[in-house]
Structure formats: structure tokens, C-alpha cells
């Protein structure tokens with residue numbers, strides 16, 4: 020865990036979902052691969068060809084942008100697939116039910132955090148996939164539809180800071196009192212720092228379990 024910035028009195032915590040509120044590298048990779056299968060089919064290529072091509076595209080993009088990481092949604096967009104189709108592919112093909120299971124420790128953690136902070140989620144996944152994910156993890160009550168800013172909320176992906184400003188608006192909390200928590204610096208933290216928020220990088224859900232101590236320990 021690495022704290023980049025913390026407000027003096029944080030009032031709201033904005034969580035990334037994938038690989039932040041659960042740690043499951045195989046499921047995370049399956050999400051990338053699933054979209055590449057669709058992209059390959061669209062362009063009449065094999066999965067391996069598409070993967071190789073997008074890997075090169077990602078690395079060239081990073082070189083042009085000072086080493087930053089491009090999000091998968093942006094890669095797909097740059098390949099000419101509109102956001103509506105990107106959303107439909109995810110909703111049809113993603114299967115959190117096959118990989119995830121209830122996480123009572125996360126639930127306890129969120130129960131504690133919810134006593135002191137407003138909670139929301141900002142994800143590059145769709146709102147319906149987020150709802151399914153939280154249903155499986157056993158944390159649905161903390162993240163109802165109204166507390167999720169997803170890929171389909173504004174129709175744009177992170178790292179756009181608009182998603183974070185939208186979450187602050189939903190929680191009726193000024194940006195300077197919000198803290199973004201995520202596993203990817205370029206995607207989750209850069210836009211929130213730009214929006215004037217606090218930012219904490221986590222290695223996965225184990226760090227989220229200890230988040231309260233980290234925030235209070237500062």
C-alpha cells in the first residue's frame with residue numbers, strides 16, 4: 020500500500036473494484052482475454068494475433084505517454100469499437116460467478132469504514148457487472164446502483180477524472196475530502212489526484228482490510 024495524498028479529514032472513500040475489492044488474477048486476466056476474443060472475431064484474426072497486436076499498441080502508447088498505462092477500454096475504443104458495444108460484450112461475456120466467492124472479511128471492513136466514511140465505487144466495468152460482483156462478495160448493501168460510477172454511467176472510461184467528480188457529486192462531498200483507492204496508479208489515482216482528491220494505491224483486497232489503520236495512522 021502506498022499513500023500518495025490524504026485529506027486532513029477524509030469524508031468519502033471511492034473504491035476501484037477489480038483487483039482492489041477482490042484479488043483474483045485469473046478472473047482479471049479472463050476479462051482482458053474475453054474482450055480480445057471478441058475484438059479478434061470482429062477483425063477476423065486469431066486471439067494470438069489480436070493479443071500480439073494490442074500488446075504492441077499498448078507498449079507504443081506507453082512510450083508516447085511517458086510510460087503511462089492505457090486502459091483496456093481505451094484500447095478497444097481506439098480499435099473502433101464504440102462504448103455501447105464494449106459494454107454489451109462485457110455484460111454478455113463476463114462471469115464473476117465462476118471465479119469469486121463471498122468475502123466476509125471485506126464485508127466487516129466495509130461495515131467499519133461505513134461508520135466513518137461515505138462509500139462509492141468507480142469502475143471501468145459496467146454497473147450491472149459491479150452489482151453482480153458485489154452480490155457474490157456479499158457486499159451489495161454498501162454499493163447499491165446509486166453508489167456505483169461505471170463504464171456506462173458517463174460512457175467514458177477511467178482515467179478520465181469526470182468519473183471521480185461524478186462520484187463526489189453523488190456522495191454530496193467536495194472532491195478535496197474524497198480519497199480514491201485502487202490498484203492501478205495511472206488509471207485509478209492519476210485522475211483522482213487531478214481532481215484534487217486523496218489517493219491510495221493498494222496491492223489488492225488484503226490492503227483494503229487494513230485501510231482504516233492506514234488512514235488513521237497518518
Ligand SMILES: [Mg+2]
Pocket residue numbers: 035036037038039201202203
Ligand atoms: Mg483495478
